[in-house]
Amino acid sequence: MMESDDLLCGRLYRAVTMLEDCGEFAALVPEVRSNFVYARENPQSREDVLAVDGRITVVDGMPKAAGRLKFGASSHMARLMVEVHKRDGRYRAGVDFANNPELADWLERYCQEKGWVFSVMDRSTEPDDVKAEEGASMPWKVGKAFEAAGGKTPKMFYETGAVGKEPVTVLIGGDPVEVAEEMRELAVKWAER
Amino acid sequence: MMESDDLLCGRLYRAVTMLEDCGEFAALVPEVRSNFVYARENPQSREDVLAVDGRITVVDGMPKAAGRLKFGASSHMARLMVEVHKRDGRYRAGVDFANNPELADWLERYCQEKGWVFSVMDRSTEPDDVKAEEGASMPWKVGKAFEAAGGKTPKMFYETGAVGKEPVTVLIGGDPVEVAEEMRELAVKWAER
């Protein structure tokens, strides 16, 4: 049976709802707001990636999806997911969240405890021709994240060093509900630190 | 494969979205607002029926789901769906909408054109012991709707004659997306009449 878009939608709906009900996640929503994405099998472009229209913001101290789930609703996270999937076909779901020096240190230790591959990419090393070419940055960045992880697929990674860009951390997995569970556990641990 | 709650949710999400995008349906949202329900296989109670929390209201002239999809979010429509399913296991989805004398006449002709079984139940004939017993009205009403349809399963029906109760029309089917398509077509035809 071919997996249907409806099943994807129901699965991401459950995952987003789990984050909306997690007050601790509110502290990890970045200035640019979070998105949560789930790609069809073999995604070719952002149009194959389901995401939250308007992203996940914080209202009354709780995470809140601003709009509907739609294919094509995300640009950044959707293109990232497509690039990750090219390198490791098991990964189809992801969420982005905050990053700052204190959090980054804590996340690195958290990943060690969980046995997760963690990676960082330094955008200050991004070549000018990559920056200049439309659409070239994302493949370069995701490539760097895998490279910095010694060729393994990073479970979590972030980029750093870009002028005018807020750094965000990305957590990826095969299924959005699993990723939501991992994100909730992390958010609770961060709140309790 | 057992049908999952996630698939139900994705399917109803699509159906509700279709109605939200149908401006003509706004004119058919009743005072009590509409709900759209989808039951699990062999539903036993309202907890087995997915529905829109807060119902579907009208905002800026367009139908709008007030809250999330949740199992147990509906009382009236969910219990109706459970009763219908007991009599005809093919029916698991339904939406309610407005009723008034002009609309009722039009709907009866519309059902004839579509070849749909149409039924009416007159609540002024409801026995006092049925009214008095908690939870007895819905089985009686749904039984009447089937009875008035000569034992066939009505595709559409409404009740009439109750003091203090707004009459609503119910459209049912096997799948919420099919029901949403039927509802949209009906709403457009009613707007064009």
Added chain:
Amino acid sequence: MMESDDLLCGRLYRAVTMLEDCGEFAALVPEVRSNFVYARENPQSREDVLAVDGRITVVDGMPKAAGRLKFGASSHMARLMVEVHKRDGRYRAGVDFANNPELADWLERYCQEKGWVFSVMDRSTEPDDVKAEEGASMPWKVGKAFEAAGGKTPKMFYETGAVGKEPVTVLIGGDPVEVAEEMRELAVKWAER
């Protein structure tokens, strides 16, 4: 200084927010949902009455305004407010909520304790020519509510006995924030009964 629409809007915004934050009010939202209205000075028609577009529904167990505050967004409650204001110019704000036999008895006692004038109008006595004439029911009903209160302005009233109409109770006052405070206190007392 002429009172501005902006001041009206800010005042009703505060009042609606107070009800949204009152979980006990959720139990008093009727099937037709509540609205909260605030009329300009000397309102002539519903277009002079500010109200919640899409009414106040219940989501996640809490009252929630479905849409924006807009002049003209209400029909029933706005026309009621215009009629009340014709008879007593001090009254410009009102909210409607549930009614049923148990609640009605309790409300009558509650009004006695508060020293509020309470009134009931029986729509089964509505003359046929009033029913037949477009727009004639509301003046007749409001007139009956004042008449049944011995010519005094009722602080609270409800109608009863109409086929196909859910009975609702109406609480009115001069200012929406005052009415919201009164409604909150009543809802808390009803929850504690």
Added chain:
Amino acid sequence: MMESDDLLCGRLYRAVTMLEDCGEFAALVPEVRSNFVYARENPQSREDVLAVDGRITVVDGMPKAAGRLKFGASSHMARLMVEVHKRDGRYRAGVDFANNPELADWLERYCQEKGWVFSVMDRSTEPDDVKAEEGASMPWKVGKAFEAAGGKTPKMFYETGAVGKEPVTVLIGGDPVEVAEEMRELAVKWAER
């Protein structure tokens, strides 16, 4: 008469609604989302500044306020407004929106045409002790914006050159409805360029 919080709220509500209804503004909502703020007279801290909880995001291609208007709901824009007000007491309302090299050039010309004072502050010149001290950046930045404008109050300004920070443009004025009108006109002109 002391100006009331309700009047502030009604005025900002109207202003935010105007932007929500302006599709062209959606193209100017930055990654960090926009906020719209309105300060009480003589604001001392962010708690004296009304703002949109959850900011203004983009849903279905239209700007949308994510949550309610609340005092204290904004950090960045509220503190900016307090600092601006210290230097020029006429200014109490402001909205932030996108910035990028193409837009920045266009905005500079737009301000010239309108006769508006325009200013830029380069954060790469921010001293380390300012960066290090909690709460010192905003006074420094706003001071720089006035300084770069030759001591005049800039009607519009943006900052540039910060690592990890998306640059945003700020438009300020005395009244939020006036600012909303100016923002709408600008957004329409940018869409037509």
